[in-house]
Amino acid sequence: MGTVLNLNKKSSDPARRAAEEAFARLQQLVGPDMALVNETILARMKSPVALIPELAGHLIASGGKRLRPLLTLATSRLLGYQGRRQTKLAACVEFIHTATLLHDDVVDGSRLRRGRQSANTRWGNKPSVLVGDFLFSRAFELMVEDGSLRVLHILSTASSVIAEGEVMQLMTSNDTNTDEDTYLQVIDAKTAALFAAACQISAVIAERGETEEKALESFGRNLGIAFQMVDDVLDYSARQARLGKTVGDDFREGKITLPVILAFRRGDEDERRFWRRAMERMENQDRDLETAIALMAKHRALEDTIERARHYGAIAKDALEIFPASEVRNSLIGTVDFCVERGY
Amino acid sequence: MGTVLNLNKKSSDPARRAAEEAFARLQQLVGPDMALVNETILARMKSPVALIPELAGHLIASGGKRLRPLLTLATSRLLGYQGRRQTKLAACVEFIHTATLLHDDVVDGSRLRRGRQSANTRWGNKPSVLVGDFLFSRAFELMVEDGSLRVLHILSTASSVIAEGEVMQLMTSNDTNTDEDTYLQVIDAKTAALFAAACQISAVIAERGETEEKALESFGRNLGIAFQMVDDVLDYSARQARLGKTVGDDFREGKITLPVILAFRRGDEDERRFWRRAMERMENQDRDLETAIALMAKHRALEDTIERARHYGAIAKDALEIFPASEVRNSLIGTVDFCVERGY
Numbered sequence: 001m002g003t004v005l006n007l008n009k010k011s012s013d014p015a016r017r018a019a020e021e022a023f024a025r026l027q028q029l030v031g032p033d034m035a036l037v038n039e040t041i042l043a044r045m046k047s048p049v050a051l052i053p054e055l056a057g058h059l060i061a062s063g064g065k066r067l068r069p070l071l072t073l074a075t076s077r078l079l080g081y082q083g084r085r086q087t088k089l090a091a092c093v094e095f096i097h098t099a100t101l102l103h104d105d106v107v108d109g110s111r112l113r114r115g116r117q118s119a120n121t122r123w124g125n126k127p128s129v130l131v132g133d134f135l136f137s138r139a140f141e142l143m144v145e146d147g148s149l150r151v152l153h154i155l156s157t158a159s160s161v162i163a164e165g166e167v168m169q170l171m172t173s174n175d176t177n178t179d180e181d182t183y184l185q186v187i188d189a190k191t192a193a194l195f196a197a198a199c200q201i202s203a204v205i206a207e208r209g210e211t212e213e214k215a216l217e218s219f220g221r222n223l224g225i226a227f228q229m230v231d232d233v234l235d236y237s238a239r240q241a242r243l244g245k246t247v248g249d250d251f252r253e254g255k256i257t258l259p260v261i262l263a264f265r266r267g268d269e270d271e272r273r274f275w276r277r278a279m280e281r282m283e284n285q286d287r288d289l290e291t292a293i294a295l296m297a298k299h300r301a302l303e304d305t306i307e308r309a310r311h312y313g314a315i316a317k318d319a320l321e322i323f324p325a326s327e328v329r330n331s332l333i334g335t336v337d338f339c340v341e342r343g344y
Numbered sequence: 345m346g347t348v349l350n351l352n353k354k355s356s357d358p359a360r361r362a363a364e365e366a367f368a369r370l371q372q373l374v375g376p377d378m379a380l381v382n383e384t385i386l387a388r389m390k391s392p393v394a395l396i397p398e399l400a401g402h403l404i405a406s407g408g409k410r411l412r413p414l415l416t417l418a419t420s421r422l423l424g425y426q427g428r429r430q431t432k433l434a435a436c437v438e439f440i441h442t443a444t445l446l447h448d449d450v451v452d453g454s455r456l457r458r459g460r461q462s463a464n465t466r467w468g469n470k471p472s473v474l475v476g477d478f479l480f481s482r483a484f485e486l487m488v489e490d491g492s493l494r495v496l497h498i499l500s501t502a503s504s505v506i507a508e509g510e511v512m513q514l515m516t517s518n519d520t521n522t523d524e525d526t527y528l529q530v531i532d533a534k535t536a537a538l539f540a541a542a543c544q545i546s547a548v549i550a551e552r553g554e555t556e557e558k559a560l561e562s563f564g565r566n567l568g569i570a571f572q573m574v575d576d577v578l579d580y581s582a583r584q585a586r587l588g589k590t591v592g593d594d595f596r597e598g599k600i601t602l603p604v605i606l607a608f609r610r611g612d613e614d615e616r617r618f619w620r621r622a623m624e625r626m627e628n629q630d631r632d633l634e635t636a637i638a639l640m641a642k643h644r645a646l647e648d649t650i651e652r653a654r655h656y657g658a659i660a661k662d663a664l665e666i667f668p669a670s671e672v673r674n675s676l677i678g679t680v681d682f683c684v685e686r687g688y
Contacts, residue, residue, distance in 0.1 A: 049508045051515055103477060107470040126451040129473055130510045133447060133480070137504035140484055144496045152488045152496065160481035164393045166474045171395055 016341050022334020029328060030073035033087055037069050040091040044138055055119050055131045060098055062114040067227075067339075068198045069094045074335075075202035075216050078320075078328045085205045088142055089151060093198045095139035096155065100162055100194075102132035107166070108253055112246050150204045158197035165189025174254040174280045176264050176272070183258050187228040188221070195224030215319045219332075222316035227339045229309035232257035233302045236293050248289040254279045258308065262301035263292070271295055306340065313340040360685050366678020373672060374417035377431055381413050384435040388482055399463050399475045404442055406458040411571075411683075412542045413438045418679075419546035419560050422664075422672045429549045432486055433495060437542045439483035440499065444506055444538075446476035451510070452597055456590050494548050502541035509533025518598035518624045520608050520616070527602055531572040532565070539568030559663045563676075566660035571683045573653035576601035577646050580637050592633040598623045602652065606645040607636070615639055650684065657684040 027034070045056045069090035076086040104110070105118040106125045112118055120128040136159070143152050169186045172178040199220030203213035235250040236259055250257055256279065264275045274295070278288045296302050313336045323329055371378070389400045413434035420430040448454070449462040450469045456462055464472040480503070487496050513530045516522040543564030547557035579594040580603055594601055600623065608619045618639070622632045640646050657680045667673055 047508055047511075049511045049515070051511055052508065100477075103473050107473055125469075126514055127511060129447050129451055130507055130514065133444075133476075134504055134507035134511065136477070136480065137500055137507055140496070140500040141504060144493055144500050147493055149488055149491055149493070152484070156481055156484040156488050160478055160485060163474050163478035163481055164391055164396065167391075167393045167395055167471060167478065170470055170474065171393070 015337065019334050019337035019341055022331045023338040026070065026074055026328070026331035026335050029331060030070060030077060033073045033077075033090070034066065034070065036087040037066070037073070037090045037094065040088055040142075041094060044091065044095075044142060045135065047134070051123070051127055052131055052134055055123055055127055056098065056135055058116070058122065059101060059113065059119055060094070062116050064114055066094060068097050068194060071195065071198045071220060071223075072202055074328055074332055075199045075219075076206060078323055078326065078332065079202055079206040079208055079212070081202065081206040083205065085146055086202065088146055089201055089205065090198075092139045092142045092146075092155065093194065093201075095135045095142070096159060096162075097194060099132040099136040099139070100166070102128045102135070104166070106132075107170070108249070108255075110249060148204060151201050154197050154200055154204065158193045161189045161193040165191070165193065169255070172256050174282065175256060176260070176275050176280055178256040178261060180258065180261055183256065183261055184225070187225055187232075191228040191231075192221045192224030195227065196221035211322065215322050219316050219319040222312040222319065223336055223339060226309040226312040226316065226336070229258055229305050229312070230340055230342060233259060233305050233309075236296055236302060248292075251279070251289055251292055252284065254282055258305045259296050259301040260292075262304055263296045263299045266299040266301070267295060309340050313337065359681070363678050363681035363685055366675045367682040370414065370418055370672070370675035370679050373675060374414060374421060377417045377421075377434070378410065378414065380431040381410070381417070381434045381438065384432055384486075385438060388435065388439075388486060389479065391478070395467070395471055396475055396478055399467050399471055400442065400479055402460070402466065403445060403457065403463055404438075406460050408458055410438060412441050412538060415539065415542045415564060415567075416546055418672055418676055419543045419563075420550060422667055422670065422676065423546055423550040423552055423556070425546065425550040427549065429490055429492075430546065432490055433545055433549065434542075436483045436486045436490075436499065437538065437545075439479045439486070440503060440506075441538060443476040443480040443483070444510070446472045446479070448510070450476075451514070452593070452599075454593060492548060495545050498541050498544055498548065502537045505533045505537040509535070509537065513599070516600050518626065519600060520604070520619050520624055522600040522605060524602065524605055527600065527605055528569070531569055531576075535572040535575075536565045536568030539571065540565035555666065559666050563660045563663040566656040566663065567680055567683060570653040570656040570660065570680070573602055573649050573656070574684055574686060577603060577649050577653075580640060580646060592636075595623070595633055595636055596628065598626055602649045603640050603645040604636075606648055607640045607643045610643040610645070611639060653684050657681065 041060055042057075045053050045060065047053060072090040072093055073086055101113065102119055105113055105120045106128050109120075110118045111121050118128075119131070139155070140152075143155060165186055165188070168182075169190055172182055172186060196217045197220070199216040200213055203216050232250065235247065235257070237247070249255075251260075260275065260279065264272060267275065274288075274291060277283050278285075278292065316336045317333045320329055320332055385404055386401075389397050389404065391397060416434040416437055417430055445457065446463055449457055450464045450472050453464075454462045455465050462472075463475070483499070484496075487499060509530055509532070512526075513534055516526055516530060540561045541564070543560040544557055547560050576594065579591065579601070581591070593599075595604075604619065604623065608616060611619065618632075618635060621627050622629075622636065660680050661677045664673055664676055
């Protein structure tokens, strides 16, 4: 369990503190815009069908980080965009994200989300599927109001890529032969595509050229990959429990994430038998999760997943180098570190 | 069971035969366009993730009537539209419809769809939810390619209204106090909104004015209401079995449709106790479905639901009166009769 302790320790180191401060600064910089995003979200999830705002509000008001809309707001600001379109589009991005969360929790049978009962636990799978559909449609309505076909193109493409990624993930479930490349494809689609789109659309509304649009797309995509890798580490980390999330969800669902792939590949035949029994045949026994975490520690699977995440984080940071130095840019760079080293 | 026999008998009467011929003629008139729609559907449900075209193809290739895209093609033709945009948009409409079918079958736990195993039965709920999301996103991608913000507005609004209708339906489930007005709201949203949109967009691409757009919207909406009412009758009709659909699905799910509402309202206290036990408390006993059908026959609930459907069908037909007489118009009018009197 050395890994878990190690990750915990970092919260007191100076680099980690700097990253936390950068993220807090970014939140502060776009604070007024985010207040408008929240207003838009609340206004636009309304429906005469009372269960819709009730269920959606349960999830939306439950204090997620709003990381994706934050990226839209921050990158708009990075480009010196002076208009007002970013808040509505940031709300779109959050609606798409929320819709996928609702469907994910149904697909994964998750009991908790953001430290509270998941919507599917509280209201059942049926309304979760349908309210997800509603939010997804509402996202498109907002985009249509914004009126940019280019933005619509970026976000509709991202949406279908996300769905492809989710299906791909389902197909690699319980398959310990899944390799790192396939894992990368999955997280690129299911997570990084929306991060990328959330940043790219800022360049569109700010009417910047292809170079800047591509730079922001790359920033978002690589940050998204790093973010998901760290998420996959946290599912095996004691720190996770403090987030109100259950630990070991991925393990119990047979989801093949990078920590599993590394531990499986580096393990001996006995260990691989363990992984196959627990994750392929799902014959769970008491203390299997502890065994899994111990094997990950033995093979440095969590540290090395974080190391891989740092690689993508580094690409994300370099993507921002073409933009003039500014407080927003610094905060975005610090936010990459925050996402990689996070334990919030 | 007189009702069921009565419905069956109609297939041999001249009015019914005329309606069947009108529908066949309409299919023939737009046949070449429909072939293009099918090509677009097949081309655009492709994905490197093999399960997506496999699952989507199972449903899409299973020989649905393609009624909604047919309406887009036929109304475009009614307006003398000479362009080529109608086929891509008709494919969008079918994708949206297919996505909602996939999610509906998950929500309803349906075992059969179009006489085959439903996708959720064959592949499980998880891929059905996700492939639904994919098709829905793909529909928006196609709309964006078409490039009309007005069409995007119409179809994104329809999509969120559909989701609202589905949630509303869920909330009236097992509630025998549901009244006819609420039922109308539900089917207007969950079914008629897409019929309306499928017709309305033809006026947009043909660049017609508000009067014609509204007329087509009204045609589609009223036809959709009639269509759903007849669908709800068929769920209690012997004819349904011949469609490869199970009979009594709505009953077993506790779905409160118009035949139930009429039989419940017209029933005595004993009968209402039966409906409450079977549909609210879901304490099903052997032969409950037979009892339900017998009570519907006693109170003419199926005939009168068809009668209500005829009313909306009549409105739909009159909505077309502002358009010059033509073979397409005649076939569309006959298609309304076909939908109302159908037993296919």
